[in-house]
Amino acid sequence: MKVLITGANGFVGKNLAVHLKERKDIEVLCAFRDDDPASLITKVAQVDFIFHLAGVNRPKDVEEFKAGNTDLTQQLADAIVASGRKIPLVYTSSTQAAQDNAYGLSKLGAEDVLTRLAATHGSNVYLFRLPNVFGKWARPNYNSAVATFCHNIARGLPIQINDPCAQITLVYIDDVVRHFVALMDGLKPDASFVTVEPQYEITVGDLSKTLHAFRESRNTLITEPVGKGLIRALYSTYLSYLPPERFTYEVPKYGDPRGVFVEMLKTPDAGQFSYFTAHPGITRGGHYHHTKTEKFLVIRGEASFKFRHIVTGEFYELHTSGEQPVIVETVPGWTHDVTNIGQEEMIVMLWANEIFDRAHPDTYALAVGDHA
Incomplete structure (x- = not known):
């Protein structure tokens, strides 16, 4: 399919052109404001679908509204008739078309041109009165x-x-482009005026x-x-x-002889993300939480995670490494720590379900100890 975009160097045109060029089944032709009428006729004669995005909204002279909107659209409609084919067309009008001002009237005039084209020539015309x-x-x-x-x-x-x-x-803009492409691909709306949602x-x-x-x-x-x-x-x-x-x-980095701790991202309702490092033989943690939960992912090195129930004393130990991605979760009521048992620096990603609150940290020191 060959597609023509008028106003391809504008905001909407640039985005649409990029999306269309990502497809292997579309060839994009572009028409610009300075093109002569003969060039427009030649391009229209080649294409199967037209996105008419060109227009004037901030001219130096108010008369340019009519020339850049209504008259240009009439030239395009005449070129479609001259092609002898019922080429479908999308037009970006404006909500101002309902207003009694020079810009709105020129957009309304363009809509009228295309409505007549649909009625007399048979081209499918899709009109978008776009807001901001x-x-x-x-x-x-x-x-x-x-x-x-x-x-x-x-x-x-x-x-x-x-x-x-x-x-x-x-x-x-991505929603606008999505609606445009759906029409090009054959979607048949209930009316010629189409609304972009959401x-x-x-x-x-x-x-x-x-x-x-x-x-x-x-x-x-x-x-x-x-x-x-x-x-x-x-x-x-x-x-x-x-x-x-x-x-x-940059983000803050906190370092001590054990390694570093770096906070990356915090969210109002989904916790925070960070990472820490540990040198060989170093143990981090040795605390428990009542409600806070965490997920650990070792991405380099070898780790020993130890857990002990703070009431029953039940003990559990597991090993993970950066070679095999395994999530380790801390469980409320179990004190826990992690030790680098490898020969290189260990790096561990960490997610906590809440942002750390120094006034209410829900973090209580308690050594895990070794298994009896």
């Missing part, structure tokens, strides 16, 4: 609060908020707080719940605005 689209590669200081905030906060620059209670509706509602103030929390997480090591939904998408977007010199950051 966010994601990687959107231009900051242009028409996206998310892009501007991410760019500035990632660099420690101030942001301007006029009304923190103002509500904005967002859709994520849509997210957030205030400008909460957006700022969330993005600042991402930045502060490098200091606190406490990450937001970035595994799903809006927070997942915002975190990915925020990271995409980091300049290369900020790709890395």
Whole structure:
């Protein structure tokens, strides 16, 4: 299949083009604003599907709205008719098409052009009145609060908020692309107007707080719940605005004659991750917990884990090594320790189900001792 993308150098176009080029069954052609009409006709004649993403939203002259939106869409529709084929088309309109302003009217005019194309020529036309689209590669200081905030906060620059209670509706670029590709692959929606789901509602103030929390997480090591939904998408977007010199950051390292202990990541509701090392013959631990639980994974070296029930005195010992990944769990009510029984430095990954609280550590010293 050959696919044409107009506006391929824009935010949505760049993301769509990358996704399409990942597929072996798609050949992507691109049309740009400066292309002459003859070039557009030639490209349209070759393709099987069109993503019409080109448009004007911040012109120097208000008359450019009509030329860059309505008139360009008419040229594209004429090229489809001239091809003699019913080429399907996706068009990115705007929620502003419902507003009485120059930009909205030019987008509405483009919608009308394509609606007539569908009615008179038979091309399937899919219209997207997109709200605020966010994601990687959107231009900051242009028409996206998310892009501007991410760019500035990632660099420690101030942001301007006029009304923190103002509500904005967002859709994520990957969800937009997913809907586009589904239509290209043959999905038949119930109507020509297609809505991208999910849509997210957030205030400008909460957006700022969330993005600042991402930045502060490098200091606190406490990450937001970035595994799903809006927070997942915002975190990915925020990271995409980091300049290369900020790709890395240091975390605290605590060392003593036994080895080092390094905290990597903390979460509000799923504990924390860290690692420690131990020199040959060194024992770490020798304590128990009432409620706290931990998972240990030896990733280098050889370890002896010892456990003793704090009431019955029952004893248990096991050995693991970095050669075979085995998770060892600490059990409440059992005092435990780990000893490096190998000849090289031992490295152990550690997850605890809660962030360490120095005021309430739930950690009580008690030697395990050897088996009687």
